[in-house]
Amino acid sequence: MSVVGQMLYAHPDDPEGVGEKVRAVVEACGLCAQVCVVCADACMREETVAELVSCARSDLDCADLCEATQRVLVRRTAEEDGFVASVLQACVQACDRCARECEEHAEHHEHCRVCAEACRACSRACQDLLDAL
Template sequence: MTKALAMLESHPADLGGVDPEAIAAAIQECLTCAQACTACADACLAESDPAAMRDCIRTDLDCADVCEVTVRILSRRGDALGVTRQLLAVCEQACRACAEECERHAEHHRHCAECAEACRSCEDACQQLRQHLG
């Protein structure tokens, strides 16, 4: 059991029928993606021509920020499911954009390949949770 799942299940408020494992999976994927994107941006800055990686760096940092906000919202109980759904959709879009950008560099930069993989996993987890929320 992940700490995210343990925290969700230990909360005294009801989840309103939402599967805590789906929420915990999205939280974990968002955390992993945020870390991967932050590390990828840093690795891009260490490349021989960081200016050529500018779009990748910006997309990485945008995705990391969106993932971190998504974790915070998913970790709290709230009645604004519409906001949560919209945030999950935004997170999917940020992850998709970052994955696409990183995939452009993946052949030459392993950190971009790793980041793209994390982004795709996060995109999938957010999509699954959003569909579960209705």
Template sequence: MENQQFSDCIEACFECMEACNHCYDACLREMDVKMMAECIRTDRECADICAFAIKAMQSNSPFVKEICDLCAEICEACGRECEKHADHHEHCRQCAEACFRCAEACRKMAA
């Protein structure tokens, strides 16, 4: 695989992981945390898989395509969940955007 392709995907995963961690933290401080429970859950899952995908790419794992494919699926799900709250919470809007960018980069990597 091309180094630039790894580099672009690693960058997208890192940005997504940061956005998810920020969103997760901000959601915990919202007035109605219970309403944000699924957003918090998907933020955690997404940040974790992004970190794992970064590690897989950096170590040239033989499973990098499968890991990036799974990362794209989880990023897409997280983006959809964050979109539900994007009108009221800027952190969710930013997270959704980062998730969709990461999903696209991971799909290219997995192709």
């Protein structure tokens, strides 16, 4: 089990039945945020940078939302009032948007292909947790 998983399971407020899904989202968000930042940086280094500005912006927006989602989930607060669901929905939206943008460039830029895959995986993890809440 990952260190994040160990910490989440050691937390006294681990809600029964969703702990594994929380861990999956926290880890997927962390990975997605990092991949998105690398993709944005790679976009800015491409010869066709003018065509990739929107992609880089989408990458950075997604990274920010993933990091915020990750931080809210590890704090394990406000799960009962719909706040966590709202944060997860925003993350799904950001990941789906970024994935669509990256998929437009994936044929020519490997970093966009990899980023789109990470975004889709993060979106699925967030949606799985939303469905379980």
